[in-house]
Structure formats: structure tokens, C-alpha cells
Amino acid sequence: MLISRIFVLYRERSSFFVELFIQHLHITFLAVTLITVIGLTVGILMTRNRWLAGGILRVTSFLFTIPSIALFGVLVSLTGIGLKSALIAIVLYGLLPMIRNTYTGLTEVDREIVEAAVGMGSTPAQLLFRIQLPLAFPVIFSGFRTMVVMTIALGGIASFIGAGGMGRAIWRGISTNFPEMTIAGSLLIAALAIFTDYLLGMIERLVRYRYLGEGGEKHEA
Template sequence: MNNKASFLEFIGGRYVEILELALQHIQITGIAVGFAILIGVPLGIMITRYRNTSNLVLGIANVFQTVPSLALFGLVIPFLGVGLTPSVFVLFLYALLPIIKNTYIGISNIDPSTIEAGKGMGMTGYQILTQVEVPLALPVIMGGIRISTVINIGTATIASLIGAGGLGDLIFKGISMYNNNLILAGAIPTALLALSMDAILGFVEMMLEPKGRRKMKKTFV
């Protein structure tokens, strides 16, 4: 009981700092995922048109996922220095694969007869893409964005090691000082942030589902 009370008192005394670091954390993650969307979605669309490049593009994106995040942060320091820029760049690389892959899968799995119907109506390739393919693939694309965001919120804690700030500051400070209150003050808000974003983006993903498919899911449930 005393431990619980002391932790709550600790949080109460540092809530301003925790809030500031949480906002930094959101900023780092938001910028990285934003850039990943701007690059990843067009790349995913491109490899549906040039399928012989899909293995190469997905393979390169997959390489960044396999490199340990701490090592990747260290590798970019000689080129980009420390702070926000290298942190955003590394998180951007980690966010790419789910977005590219889900865009590719979402568009590739559209019923070919739907595309043919669009062509039969005289739609141009651009119109088919923007009015048929992307809207139908949007729930799957949103799933990739959701995965990237949640992964990046956790990975962004490591960014504090190269001076980017965020909730990782509290975690690593707590580890160096053997202070569990500091560790929890960074870890709990990070977990809550990840869960909140997962729920919000999950709701958006569900709302983007075609109505017929949503009804079908409810029927099976």
C-alpha cells in the first residue's frame, strides 16, 4: 500500500515533466509514421503495377525490420548526428514494411472483376486507382499504419539514447539510478499511449470497412 502511495506521489510531483516527455514521444512517432505513409503507400501501389519489383522492395524494407533497433540508432549517428532527425529517420525505416506490405496486399486482393467493371465504365487507370482500388484497400492499409504506429511508440523509447527525448528519458534515467519509480513513470505512459493509439486506429480501421463486410463479421461473431 505504501509503495502504491509513494509511486502515485512520485507521479504527482513529476506530472508536468511526464506530460512534456509524452508530447515529445508523440511528436517523434507522429513525424516518423507520417513520412512512412507518404513514402510507403505510393511504394505499395507501385509494386502492384510492377510486380517483378515487389520482392526487391519488400526485401529491402524487411532488412530494416531485422536489424536490432539499438544497432540501427547507433549506425546512423556518424551520418545524421544525434537528436530528433536521426531518431525520426530510424523510426521511419521501421514503419515502412507494414505500410508497404499492407498496401500491396490490400490492392492485390481486390476482385479483378471489380477492376474490369471500372474499365468497362470507361474509367481511366488513375480513376480506378483513386476511386476503386484505394478506397477498397483502405481498411487493410489502415491496418499497416496501425501496426507501424504501435511498434514505433515502443521503439521510440530507445531514441532518448541519442538525445531525441521522449518517455525513454525516464526509463533509462531510472535504469541508471536503480529507480523503479522513474522506470514505471516512463514505461506506463508508453504502454497507455500504445494501447490508446491501437484502439483509436482500430476503430478507424473498422469504420473504413465496407458496410457489407462489417455486417458479415457481426454475423459470424
């Protein structure tokens, strides 16, 4: 039985899998932090300049359409093999949902709410932190959730350019014709992605309830 063989594998090679899992978490954590900081900053700056916004949205959408393997290939020739290249690629992909949702969330805050806040004497920073960001938070958070799950999955490919992580198990399985190893690695990535998505989904519902009232209204991102 394939499944039982996979579980045997997990047991026998547990320290190997634990190490890869921790590496994977590490890459994901680094990437998510970078994407969140860059994405939020760029998204906020975009609302100050509509012209800039159009350009950035086009560039990030374009980056998103490049196949990940191709992007990794290009980066290897530019920044070499290792964690740095992998992080750059993952961050470039993850920026799209983060930037787009930050920008959309902020621009979709009702005009009259912003007008009232400005008219009562909010400084630009007060407007941003007390009104716009809290109100855009549900939309930004759903972008964050998409991005995190995507980053976990992409981390699997990052191992192909020597960044470590669960992808190494997959790669080893493929290169040594050892399907159990490939599936064992994939399953762990999938489990991590599903669990994280579930957890963030619960938080998202709480956030919507808090900001939008019972049930909450759906925002398409």
C-alpha cells in the same frame, strides 16, 4: 508500495512527464506522417511494377530484422545524435507494415472488379482513387494501426540517441538506479500505445463494416 510511489512521482514531477509526453507525441506524429506518405506512395508504385515489388518487399523485410539498437548505433555514426537519426530509424521500421499492407491490399482487389472498372473507361487515376484504394482501405488501415503502435513503442528507444520523449524517463531511471522512474516512463508509453490501439481498433471495425458489410471478413496481413 511501488505503485503508490509511482503515482507520487507522477504528481511531483508532472511538468517533467507532461513535457516528455508531448515530445513523445511529437516524434510519433512526425514519424507516422512520414511513414504513411512514403509507405502509401511506395506501395502504390509497387503495383505498377511486380519486379520492383519483390525487391522492395525483401529490402523492407530485411530492415525489419535488424535489432533497433544496432540500427540506432549505425545511424548515430552516419547522421549524428538527435531527432533526425531517431526519425530515420523509426521510419525504416514502420515502412514494412505500411508498404506491405498497401501493396497486398491493392493487389488483392478482385480481378473482375478491376476489369469492370477498366473496361468501363476508368483512367488509371480514377481506378486507383475510386476503386482500388477504397477497396484496399481496410487492409491498409490495419497496417497503419500496427505501424502506429509500433512507432509509439519505438519512440521510447529513440530517446537513447537524444531525440527526447518518454524514453528519457526510462533512461534516467536506469542510469540513476531509480526503478520508479523507469516504470513510470514505461507505463506512460504502454498506456499511450494501448489507448491508441483501442481507438484505431474501433475505427477499423467501423471501416470494415462500411466496406465489407456486417461482421466483415478477416484479412490476414
